[in-house]
Amino acid sequence: MKRPLLTTDYLDRAVTLYGDDVGVIAEDGTEFTYNELNDRINRLSNALLEWGVEKGDRVALLSPNSHRFIETLYATMQIGALFVPLNFRLQPNEYDYLVDDSSPSVLIAHTGFTEKVDHLKETTAEAGTSVEQWVAYDGAAAGEGWHGYEDVLADHSPEKPDRPDLSEEDDATILYTSGTTGDPKGVVHTHRIQHYHALIHSHHVEFEDDDTLLWTSPMFHINGWGHIYGLTGIGGTHVILEQFDPGTVFERIADHDVSYLGGAPTVLNMLLDYYEDADVPSTGEKPVRVETAASPPPKSTIREVEDELGWRIIHAYGATETGPIVTTSNSQRKIEQGDKYDIINKPGFATLNTEILVVDQHGEPVPTDDETQGEVVVRGNQVLDRYWNKPDETHRAFHDRRDGWFHTGDIATWDDNRMLTIVDRKKDVIISGGENISTIEVQDVIYEHPDVQVAAVIGVPHEKWGETPKALVVTEEGSELAEDELIEFTRERLAHYKCPTSVEFRDSLPQTSTGKIQKYELREEFWDDEEKNVG
Amino acid sequence: MKRPLLTTDYLDRAVTLYGDDVGVIAEDGTEFTYNELNDRINRLSNALLEWGVEKGDRVALLSPNSHRFIETLYATMQIGALFVPLNFRLQPNEYDYLVDDSSPSVLIAHTGFTEKVDHLKETTAEAGTSVEQWVAYDGAAAGEGWHGYEDVLADHSPEKPDRPDLSEEDDATILYTSGTTGDPKGVVHTHRIQHYHALIHSHHVEFEDDDTLLWTSPMFHINGWGHIYGLTGIGGTHVILEQFDPGTVFERIADHDVSYLGGAPTVLNMLLDYYEDADVPSTGEKPVRVETAASPPPKSTIREVEDELGWRIIHAYGATETGPIVTTSNSQRKIEQGDKYDIINKPGFATLNTEILVVDQHGEPVPTDDETQGEVVVRGNQVLDRYWNKPDETHRAFHDRRDGWFHTGDIATWDDNRMLTIVDRKKDVIISGGENISTIEVQDVIYEHPDVQVAAVIGVPHEKWGETPKALVVTEEGSELAEDELIEFTRERLAHYKCPTSVEFRDSLPQTSTGKIQKYELREEFWDDEEKNVG
Numbered sequence A, B: 001m002k003r004p005l006l007t008t009d010y011l012d013r014a015v016t017l018y019g020d021d022v023g024v025i026a027e028d029g030t031e032f033t034y035n036e037l038n039d040r041i042n043r044l045s046n047a048l049l050e051w052g053v054e055k056g057d058r059v060a061l062l063s064p065n066s067h068r069f070i071e072t073l074y075a076t077m078q079i080g081a082l083f084v085p086l087n088f089r090l091q092p093n094e095y096d097y098l099v100d101d102s103s104p105s106v107l108i109a110h111t112g113f114t115e116k117v118d119h120l121k122e123t124t125a126e127a128g129t130s131v132e133q134w135v136a137y138d139g140a141a142a143g144e145g146w147h148g149y150e151d152v153l154a155d156h157s158p159e160k161p162d163r164p165d166l167s168e169e170d171d172a173t174i175l176y177t178s179g180t181t182g183d184p185k186g187v188v189h190t191h192r193i194q195h196y197h198a199l200i201h202s203h204h205v206e207f208e209d210d211d212t213l214l215w216t217s218p219m220f221h222i223n224g225w226g227h228i229y230g231l232t233g234i235g236g237t238h239v240i241l242e243q244f245d246p247g248t249v250f251e252r253i254a255d256h257d258v259s260y261l262g263g264a265p266t267v268l269n270m271l272l273d274y275y276e277d278a279d280v281p282s283t284g285e286k287p288v289r290v291e292t293a294a295s296p297p298p299k300s301t302i303r304e305v306e307d308e309l310g311w312r313i314i315h316a317y318g319a320t321e322t323g324p325i326v327t328t329s330n331s332q333r334k335i336e337q338g339d340k341y342d343i344i345n346k347p348g349f350a351t352l353n354t355e356i357l358v359v360d361q362h363g364e365p366v367p368t369d370d371e372t373q374g375e376v377v378v379r380g381n382q383v384l385d386r387y388w389n390k391p392d393e394t395h396r397a398f399h400d401r402r403d404g405w406f407h408t409g410d411i412a413t414w415d416d417n418r419m420l421t422i423v424d425r426k427k428d429v430i431i432s433g434g435e436n437i438s439t440i441e442v443q444d445v446i447y448e449h450p451d452v453q454v455a456a457v458i459g460v461p462h463e464k465w466g467e468t469p470k471a472l473v474v475t476e477e478g479s480e481l482a483e484d485e486l487i488e489f490t491r492e493r494l495a496h497y498k499c500p501t502s503v504e505f506r507d508s509l510p511q512t513s514t515g516k517i518q519k520y521e522l523r524e525e526f527w528d529d530e531e532k533n534v535g
């Protein structure tokens, strides 16, 4: 029997089987059972319907993590509309493109963020912004023309709205890639894609209904890697964290007996730094698993999280376009056969029913020798349907080196186990005198220096070699590390052609909202009179 | 991106990621890596192709558990043919119907079982049996006209055969229900159905790649509850057990560090009985989980398995038509909230993305009061596509009490948690003087008597009440339990109308191959001059 694979299946199961259990603990500590959450979702759906939102329309949300994020997502999807979460860390003018491209009819914003889009609101009449209804979490604070989120809920019925006929291949969400390079692209995932991704991802992170997830990773980033679906359907508990702060993380872990969190390596580093000086427990009563992804973590981070915090690392890899998760290090069998850190230092191999290849320029797999580099290409039901409004980009993404495979743009090696090491983004590889240099490998070595807090290695122009590696480094407070000292440190540990030929010390490095260092921006400083950013 | 959900996805992942790891340990201890297994699968596929087997054709297998069962399944499915496993415990004449109904072009049999179908072989020419090729595990022993399985493999290439274009909605397998009542029906599952079932079932039994499964349950029974797919794809290890024997089970658990097994309650009881007298360890180095399903286990069995063997019980429910698994007791969250045994004594609530209702005659849900009885109806992607050659039966199954839901024929109550208790098969309910009596409830009480080994309660004709409960009992060796003594025992514990009015002691009771007592047969003895089997 065929039953469409919908994202709402996860909400429905939680409400049916865990209705009286706590589903979400809000930022302020308020607990909502799944029934209460569902009532709020239905109220919002009924408001959207009253405003004329139809199947296929878009509803945008500009918000840090919040129970209202989960509500808006399901309220939108259950009436067949597309949910469009916006990165809340952008500058006001950056929203023009996103709102124009996705043309939502309703825009909902966390109160602190309404100002970022207020200028769009004013253009409604003349320039023809698509948005017809503006909703702020706190309407009174947001001012004229904004509905208050709670008023909207209060004014509408908690009755389950009529759901339109949905096929599993209907669009569910548009997710703009935070992209370290280029313009934002709207990644379209259908119901089936997100449903299937949640199922396999939940398997690999071993979600059970007694799991309590702390929302350390941003929900707008691919709807929280799908945990809004998976953990909900399995009947677990969500603990909201609106703003990342290491002290609060440890507090909530202890207070709510958190068993699972996700975080980019930079997040883990901040937690480790805090933990070293603070006298706090690292877990509640339950053991903690932490899923890390989004950028290649320094090996030392992986070890310290396991050894010092006592958390189990699940290392994963993927992109907004791929569900996100397409690989996992969570293989006890391979860990038993080898060295644990050899395995979990890498983001692992293909998740269930996912195909991964590392291919050369001609689309042929490179040897699994842990050395030869190629591009990661993927096939699986969790891979995007298309880019919104960008048929050419879509075509290119599926037909570059290998037909019918999604091209991630990530450069990797793979080992005997077919486990990946992401060595670079396509554009982050430094080609110096014809030799490929993985900036990540060089960074890893730099991170081993005790005085280094954050580091990025980029290629800068070089007359002879085309490009040469340059390190941009933030040091620990009070450090007196000198340029030649750090270069020497790397030369003792790396082939000389890979070592930075210059080091610049900075107070901070620009990061994306998901904790990736924006190398693109850094490179631009050095390449700005050139036409391209590589030599 | 859409990638068809196929059963072969699981084989492919095992071969790709675990090719050099042991996949199957055969009955005789031979270890096959997943690569070796795959070579054998490909050889068999190439033979089938040479014999003209095409997409949509059927290949039947008559075999107890064996690595060759796994091979034949995948060899058949990867070329788009339908795999038809036959119950190996039937009488020769019972195969006539199955072979006629499924009309396979190839029949493969374990050597010890070729005699059961030899008479069909002889009719090939005249009566037109569909079977064109006969293969015996040991061709020489089987005699004239039988290929030897190993010869066939040796004669064909291990190259991956061209796979036909398969859609996820193509048929994958026909499974004949062991049915406690009526004629066998061929249950058709598509690739998508079995793929999806394996995914959710693997989640609920928490399969990981370091799991080692001991094949205590019969593979022909819905292809081993789907473990042939799920555990394979996850990269675990299968340990074959050809013939159930408690001593061998404990030996293999210790030898191979088994972490998972499945078994009907009768299997668990035999293991408990053996364990009490034998001086053997109940686990290897790893903790053991045991999934029990197929008939409602006496509560005492559940407790003893947990407390004496120290195995974790996962109680599940389902039918050949439903994937099989549609409910699970594996909810740590509910166990934490209540009494562990209250939870795991029951087969639990709906698995992921599965809908279950217990409905009255009009198709409306009965109250969740743990008392009111109704029929279990199900919707989910793991539910059958149709009965083979039986459009009317298919229509009835989906449109009896509630349109569009599969009717299981099982009578259940459900509690506040929507957790089921299966009280009877539709035909097993005794209606005595207008009161419904659950034969299982009565049996449960009888099993509490220390002298009782096996018990079945059935309805027999009664002039005044229409039906009255009768107990058929096998006692422990040396017991002198008397009829009135046992009746008194039940009257102290049950409403009197539910108590047996007669008891008959027997040496054994007829069981199906999967350990269900064949009440249909028992009832027939008492109802044989009547037209129906209920009063």
Ligand SMILES: Nc1ncnc2c1ncn2[C@@H]1O[C@H](COP(=O)(O)O)[C@@H](O)[C@H]1O
Pocket (backbone or CB within 6 Å): A177, A178, A179, A292, A293, A294, A295, A296, A297, A315, A316, A317, A318, A319, A320, A321, A324, A347, A408, A409, A410, A422, A424, A425, A514
């Ligand atoms: N475990 C990982 N190791 C290295 N890079 C990663 C990992 N996970 C994700 N990434 C990077 O993050 C990109 C996806 O970014 P996004 O679409 O914003 O999620 C990927 O294409 C990779 O470049």
